[in-house]
Amino acid sequence: MKVVIIGGGATGMGVASKIKRNNNNIEVTVIENGSYVSLGACGLPYYVGDEFKDSKKLFARSVEKFNESGIEIHLNSSIEKIDIKNKKLIVKNKEINFDKLVIATGAEAFIPSIKGLDTIDFYKLTKYEDGINLKAIVEKKEINNILIIGAGFIGMELAENLKNINKNVSIVELDSRIASKIYDEEVSDLIKNNLEQNQINLFLNNSVKEFIKKDNKIIAKLMDRDIKVDLVVVASGFRPNTRLFENTELKLSANNAIIVDDYGKTNIDYIYSGGDCCVIKNKITNNHCYSPLATVASKQAKVIANNISNINSKFYGSIQSSIIKLFDSGVARAGLTEKEAKDLNINIKTVFIKDKNHTHYLDGQSDIYLKLIKNVDTNELIGAQMYSNKNSILRFYSIATLIWNKTKLNEEIEQIDLPYSPPFSRTFDIIHIALSKIIS
Amino acid sequence: MKVVIIGGGATGMGVASKIKRNNNNIEVTVIENGSYVSLGACGLPYYVGDEFKDSKKLFARSVEKFNESGIEIHLNSSIEKIDIKNKKLIVKNKEINFDKLVIATGAEAFIPSIKGLDTIDFYKLTKYEDGINLKAIVEKKEINNILIIGAGFIGMELAENLKNINKNVSIVELDSRIASKIYDEEVSDLIKNNLEQNQINLFLNNSVKEFIKKDNKIIAKLMDRDIKVDLVVVASGFRPNTRLFENTELKLSANNAIIVDDYGKTNIDYIYSGGDCCVIKNKITNNHCYSPLATVASKQAKVIANNISNINSKFYGSIQSSIIKLFDSGVARAGLTEKEAKDLNINIKTVFIKDKNHTHYLDGQSDIYLKLIKNVDTNELIGAQMYSNKNSILRFYSIATLIWNKTKLNEEIEQIDLPYSPPFSRTFDIIHIALSKIIS
Numbered sequence: 001m002k003v004v005i006i007g008g009g010a011t012g013m014g015v016a017s018k019i020k021r022n023n024n025n026i027e028v029t030v031i032e033n034g035s036y037v038s039l040g041a042c043g044l045p046y047y048v049g050d051e052f053k054d055s056k057k058l059f060a061r062s063v064e065k066f067n068e069s070g071i072e073i074h075l076n077s078s079i080e081k082i083d084i085k086n087k088k089l090i091v092k093n094k095e096i097n098f099d100k101l102v103i104a105t106g107a108e109a110f111i112p113s114i115k116g117l118d119t120i121d122f123y124k125l126t127k128y129e130d131g132i133n134l135k136a137i138v139e140k141k142e143i144n145n146i147l148i149i150g151a152g153f154i155g156m157e158l159a160e161n162l163k164n165i166n167k168n169v170s171i172v173e174l175d176s177r178i179a180s181k182i183y184d185e186e187v188s189d190l191i192k193n194n195l196e197q198n199q200i201n202l203f204l205n206n207s208v209k210e211f212i213k214k215d216n217k218i219i220a221k222l223m224d225r226d227i228k229v230d231l232v233v234v235a236s237g238f239r240p241n242t243r244l245f246e247n248t249e250l251k252l253s254a255n256n257a258i259i260v261d262d263y264g265k266t267n268i269d270y271i272y273s274g275g276d277c278c279v280i281k282n283k284i285t286n287n288h289c290y291s292p293l294a295t296v297a298s299k300q301a302k303v304i305a306n307n308i309s310n311i312n313s314k315f316y317g318s319i320q321s322s323i324i325k326l327f328d329s330g331v332a333r334a335g336l337t338e339k340e341a342k343d344l345n346i347n348i349k350t351v352f353i354k355d356k357n358h359t360h361y362l363d364g365q366s367d368i369y370l371k372l373i374k375n376v377d378t379n380e381l382i383g384a385q386m387y388s389n390k391n392s393i394l395r396f397y398s399i400a401t402l403i404w405n406k407t408k409l410n411e412e413i414e415q416i417d418l419p420y421s422p423p424f425s426r427t428f429d430i431i432h433i434a435l436s437k438i439i440s
Numbered sequence: 441m442k443v444v445i446i447g448g449g450a451t452g453m454g455v456a457s458k459i460k461r462n463n464n465n466i467e468v469t470v471i472e473n474g475s476y477v478s479l480g481a482c483g484l485p486y487y488v489g490d491e492f493k494d495s496k497k498l499f500a501r502s503v504e505k506f507n508e509s510g511i512e513i514h515l516n517s518s519i520e521k522i523d524i525k526n527k528k529l530i531v532k533n534k535e536i537n538f539d540k541l542v543i544a545t546g547a548e549a550f551i552p553s554i555k556g557l558d559t560i561d562f563y564k565l566t567k568y569e570d571g572i573n574l575k576a577i578v579e580k581k582e583i584n585n586i587l588i589i590g591a592g593f594i595g596m597e598l599a600e601n602l603k604n605i606n607k608n609v610s611i612v613e614l615d616s617r618i619a620s621k622i623y624d625e626e627v628s629d630l631i632k633n634n635l636e637q638n639q640i641n642l643f644l645n646n647s648v649k650e651f652i653k654k655d656n657k658i659i660a661k662l663m664d665r666d667i668k669v670d671l672v673v674v675a676s677g678f679r680p681n682t683r684l685f686e687n688t689e690l691k692l693s694a695n696n697a698i699i700v701d702d703y704g705k706t707n708i709d710y711i712y713s714g715g716d717c718c719v720i721k722n723k724i725t726n727n728h729c730y731s732p733l734a735t736v737a738s739k740q741a742k743v744i745a746n747n748i749s750n751i752n753s754k755f756y757g758s759i760q761s762s763i764i765k766l767f768d769s770g771v772a773r774a775g776l777t778e779k780e781a782k783d784l785n786i787n788i789k790t791v792f793i794k795d796k797n798h799t800h801y802l803d804g805q806s807d808i809y810l811k812l813i814k815n816v817d818t819n820e821l822i823g824a825q826m827y828s829n830k831n832s833i834l835r836f837y838s839i840a841t842l843i844w845n846k847t848k849l850n851e852e853i854e855q856i857d858l859p860y861s862p863p864f865s866r867t868f869d870i871i872h873i874a875l876s877k878i879i880s
Contacts, residue, residue, distance in 0.1 A: 010867070042862050043801050057801040157861075283857070295860045298867040316852045323859035332859050361483050361497040390863070391831045397838035397858055397871075404856045407845055412756045416844045417723070418837055419763035419772050420735045421597075422482050423830070427450070427738040431837075 008037030011275030012104035014301025022309035049161025116211035274300030283317030330393030335383030448477030451715030452544035454741030462749035489601025547678035556651035714740030723757030770833030775823030
């Protein structure tokens, strides 16, 4: 059997490696239009922030290592044509046949249409070259004032990293609050305070109407003021990289993401897809959602590889768990936000509480905030968000576990035996207190 | 209704406060033989280690505050006689009647019988005065070499705290490994390495045959050598403080702990007991076990108070979750050890793996060790132990949650959507890897 994988990102290389581990006799070819494979793109903001020097560390594994395990990789190779019916691709004028095809083309940065944006050298941060280019320019002393467009994960992480190398960082965000699709208002507000306390200039409920190049500076004309910056980074989200499939038999969703089933299979029997180019199942609603996260990609990759290798395997969906470090704090979330739940007409109860990370007598006691969202009809926890200092946030793993397992909220779960000792927790953890309140 | 509570520790005061919050009309009297109530005893090692100066911080709440909420407290009051049948106690020659009695007498330090121990001024660490006395003496410059008897939680925490104030600390432990009832060999060994790397002198598989006082020093005659120390601390575990009830109608277990049911009730209808003086139900085996932990006490207190206040409430048991900080590391555990499971003839599968806390490109990447124990017949996780750096250990909350919920081990749980970002984790967390291995 010959498997061709389009895209050498985390998903594509994950599928390739796992197929080879399952059955070394399966031929695996990866076609990648870039000059590298297996980029750990999540590390890009930290590379720009000089947390490490060697950009090669961004790659999970080298092309040579993949080749050694029998994976054929074509770099710098764009698909010129795809012939789904006859199971073949045209790459560099050459025909490549496949028995099974895996589409793992990922996502590309969404570039908003802003007047004058094409006249300035703006930056983005999804590819390896983006990281190299952005780091090279921010290392210049004359680059001091940096404007980031978009307050999502990349925007926030990049803001912190640029601040850490002493840049003056501004974020402009169309929405009235930070990451409003990811967090509810309480947590967006905590993040806003955090960023402001760390001297990130926030322009919420705002947007750039026009960029004007003036001498060596860029003038960003916001809705209410002009700001003069040295550099602009666009971090306005992603969109699935699926242009190649737009007029094919392949079923796409409204946002052009590839639709796959629980087995990673598209509407065409011998074509699979995973990662940032496709929609996934939300485990809570069973609806499709677009959630380009590395955690999802890695799990889908395993499922796809298993099914191709005749090992029955199912992808159980995502609760869109995420965690982010923002200076000394951590923010975690999973499941639905209150807003999402309301939009779906789910009968909910919510609690939002503030407590402490550990005992009062030890140094470093600090605030934790926890929001829980319960589906009153099913009596299940369907969403949660936590904000705390960065060393306390991993307790959220417990909450993600409760949501994942659709645990019923009752006295038994309120008594969950979480480990306690003075440097880590209190006898009643904030999780106990919040569960107690949402149950009653 | 009049409720009398014997013992003003965490359990007793927890019951008292919760009853008053439930129903202010219930009369609540606490009889405490010491001079204080609501000691947070878990803080004692940290007080001795000078992590904080004000010993009053060890008390959760003052006597006055409890009085304000309508709780009557008799300090320095020993029970001279108990007349269970007629529902009365004799305290300081006065009769006190009750409708319901709550026994929360806690535990006392177990003092091993060692020749010469009575001739030296040895210390222990369970009461407030113990902490005051021990801190006063270790603050003396001439007190440098300290021997701790017992490598349990208190012994280990105290060793770290004494090391932090520059003492030369030795631990002698009868067992061949650290805390063998709490951890399996792999984790005991990791702790042993940790303590040794932090210059704690360990004498395992050893014991003191005799103490001899010589000038201002104490000679501890171990099985294989003599060591000269300035101070001895006994941390050989606890035993339930139940002497008062030894020859009464109250049912006690083999180790003299009070036997209670799921509602905190003893064999006598109007007498309840909770905390370190009683046995609890192990949630995995359903057997009674003696597990004096603050987490258990606080949950039992709530259950007892609710049942006394006519709010139906059940204690669901313990999985003996614990966590401990040891210098820069953390150790957590829950459920059964491999040894316990084998002794119970449970058909088990175990995995023990080593992985990393977070991405390799960020500073601070370090090892995590995780052991999982599965009941093969029920396909449930019944035990786990984790060792990592202290800022990574809280991910164990997820494992405790899986054990608590008796989650079935299958592909769905292997895909648990735990949050990821580079400073906290990897796309496949050690939890995913371990689950994957124990499932297959």
